[in-house]
């Protein structure tokens with residue numbers, strides 16, 4: 344058979360270890376998973392109620408236009424319905440954008456290090472990939488601009504960035520957007536948008552009016568706590584949306600996801616509470632890092648990348664054997680760091696206690 348050659352160089356996405364498999368492997372009863380930046384507080388009760396109370400026929404295809412969700416989201420964001428596109432998670436939007444714009448005769452630019460799926464999908468499409476190293480965990484926007492040429496079809500900007508948690512201040516982003524040529528689509532991935540507290544953060548939705556080559560990606564998987572239902576969305580001017588739509592699989596958003604997401608939007612109180620608790624949780628981590636002189640990146644997200652100055656897998660393994668699943672920085676490009684999702688107060692406390700033991704152990 345003749346599979347695309349580039350597929351042979353790829354490995355499937357390595358998800359964080361599952362709770363069940365760790366329980367079995369280490370014979371543990373209680374596991375705390377802080378590996379995939381899921382919401383430790385679950386999702387809105389209104390979303391749960393919507394799922395319980397609405398009779399959805401599982402025999403019928405979902406609404407391919409996501410009508411209800413589209414209406415609610417357009418109103419909430421104050422955009423037109425034709426400025427929205429929905430994905431089976433924002434991962435699916437990354438795939439659609441790649442499919443629509445990338446090919447062997449085009450190139451694409453992204454940071455190194457950033458979310459892995461930009462590169463993964465670009466490789467599948469056979470596009471030439473230009474990775475621009477981050478500076479102190481932040482996108483080097485000047486370097487990325489300098490890498491643009493006639494054949495640059497897509498430039499990926501992740502803010503706040505995964506796995507560093509850093510963000511791009513408004514002035515820098517606007518100055519960057521001002522200089523990206525029209526033929527290059529800028530993808531601004533804001534999976535953690537709802538967690539941001541920085542005052543010099545930008546209003547990305549209003550930027551889509553000013554920049555005709557910008558698409559903003561967001562998701563219901565993170566603060567909304569609906570990762571299992573796979574709902575993400577893109578916001579851009581109608582020309583971009585119209586051009587992308589044929590690359591969307593017609594029934595990519597299932598009925599349960601559409602319903603739950605639509606209900607979740609109405610419960611902004613839940614979002615606010617999670618945002619506030621997340622800041623308190625981050626403070627627990629910051630305190631621990633200061634006490635133990637550990638380097639970390641200040642985070643605008645619900646995770647923190649901490650440098651332990653030892654093999655990342657050593658920290659990962661120590662935590663795993665004691666019932667905490669985190670993400671080793673090794674496959675993420677940070678060989679001595681681990682990325683930890685901010686959990687509930689008690690989960691953070693439990694994990695930091697174990698990390699304290701780890702530090703004592705290695706300093707013996």
Ligand SMILES: *Cc1c(COP(=O)(O)O)cnc(C)c1O
Pocket residue numbers: 380431432433434435458501504505532534561562563564570573574575
């Ligand atoms: C989690 C994440 C996504 C994917 O989210 P889904 O909507 O669940 O597919 C996209 N981008 C970044 C940066 C993420 O961290």
